[in-house]
Amino acid sequence: MPDFDQGKAYVPQEEVFFDDGREVELLHFVYGKADIDQIRGNPSKVLQAIDDFGRTKKYLMNVGEDKGKIVCNLIAEVKPQTMVVLPSAESASAWLIMSLERNPEFGAVISSLVDLAGLGDVVKVEIGSSDASIKRLHDAGQLKHIDLMFLDHYKPAYKTDLKLAEELKLVTPGSVLAADNVIKPGNPPYLEYVRASVEQKRKWLEQPNGDGTNPDERVGHKHINQYARRGESTALNASPGNPNLVYDSKLNHSFEPTGDPDAIEITRCTGEESG
Numbered sequence: 001m002p003d004f005d006q007g008k009a010y011v012p013q014e015e016v017f018f019d020d021g022r023e024v025e026l027l028h029f030v031y032g033k034a035d036i037d038q039i040r041g042n043p044s045k046v047l048q049a050i051d052d053f054g055r056t057k058k059y060l061m062n063v064g065e066d067k068g069k070i071v072c073n074l075i076a077e078v079k080p081q082t083m084v085v086l087p088s089a090e091s092a093s094a095w096l097i098m099s100l101e102r103n104p105e106f107g108a109v110i111s112s113l114v115d116l117a118g119l120g121d122v123v124k125v126e127i128g129s130s131d132a133s134i135k136r137l138h139d140a141g142q143l144k145h146i147d148l149m150f151l152d153h154y155k156p157a158y159k160t161d162l163k164l165a166e167e168l169k170l171v172t173p174g175s176v177l178a179a180d181n182v183i184k185p186g187n188p189p190y191l192e193y194v195r196a197s198v199e200q201k202r203k204w205l206e207q208p209n210g211d212g213t214n215p216d217e218r219v220g221h222k223h224i225n226q227y228a229r230r231g232e233s234t235a236l237n238a239s240p241g242n243p244n245l246v247y248d249s250k251l252n253h254s255f256e257p258t259g260d261p262d263a264i265e266i267t268r269c270t271g272e273e274s275g
């Protein structure tokens with residue numbers, strides 16, 4: 001078991017990307033199912049079909065059933081009016097999910113599956129880099145507060161996107177964050193940030209580039225290089241965040257769809273200290 005509380009001792013594992021068009025293949029698989037008429041308008045059946053593909057055809061980098069349950073329980077508890085998903089959608093009811101996806105092909109696949117599930121009215125798929133989308137949606141008045149945020153994208157961006165959302169006052173006391181893959185491949189800088197005291201976060205901000213935007217070396221280079229190889233930007237935004245927010249953060253152990261151990265870090269913003 002990696003020592004994720006001691007970020008320095010932790011050797012990150014590789015996250016695998018496939019550039020073989022399997023996401024489009026997934027669409028053909030789902031729409032080609034014999035019971036497609038029962039799947040239409042039924043989010044659980046759409047999820048089942050996606051999981052079927054991942055189990056029987058080709059590996060998908062989706063959150064999977066086990067960790068998906070943790071997120072679903074959190075949704076039932078928080079009952080968010082607005083949920084931001086970095087990047088793709090899981091399930092929904094009478095509220096708004098903003099799904100922020102950078103890859104336009106993946107975004108089109110997500111939109112198609114969301115429509116198939118009958119959730120087109122509650123899930124907004126926004127194509128673009130997560131930080132640019134957060135800022136754009138905020139500036140346009142379409143994103144006013146984040147009740148629940150699910151992070152499952154470029155690992156170094158977990159911390160910087162959270163800080164941007166803090167700075168824009170989208171994350172405030174009452175907001176809840178769920179961060180996937182904090183063991184596999186791991187994300188020590190994010191865990192360190194959400195577990196830090198207000199005092200510590202203020203100190204980091206005072207250091208020259210102490211809490212800067214270069215990808216932290218504790219996030220695997222393989223992960224960063226995979227994005228770079230695919231021609232996707234690895235740049236990060238430089239928001240100072242809001243160091244005064246107080247978090248209560250805990251690890252929830254679970255499993256990847258492959259059966260490998262992983263965990264979701266659930267972080268609740270419980271207050272704000274005066275600056």
Ligand SMILES: C[S@@+](CC[C@H](N)C(=O)[O-])C[C@H]1O[C@@H](n2cnc3c(N)ncnc32)[C@H](O)[C@@H]1O
Binds near residue numbers: 063103152153154
């Ligand atoms: C692990 S997958 C997400 C799986 C998804 N949560 C699920 O359960 O099906 C990572 C995704 O993040 C997207 N991504 C990576 N960095 C991003 C960024 N900065 N902004 C938006 N999307 C990003 C990738 O294109 C990829 O689709």
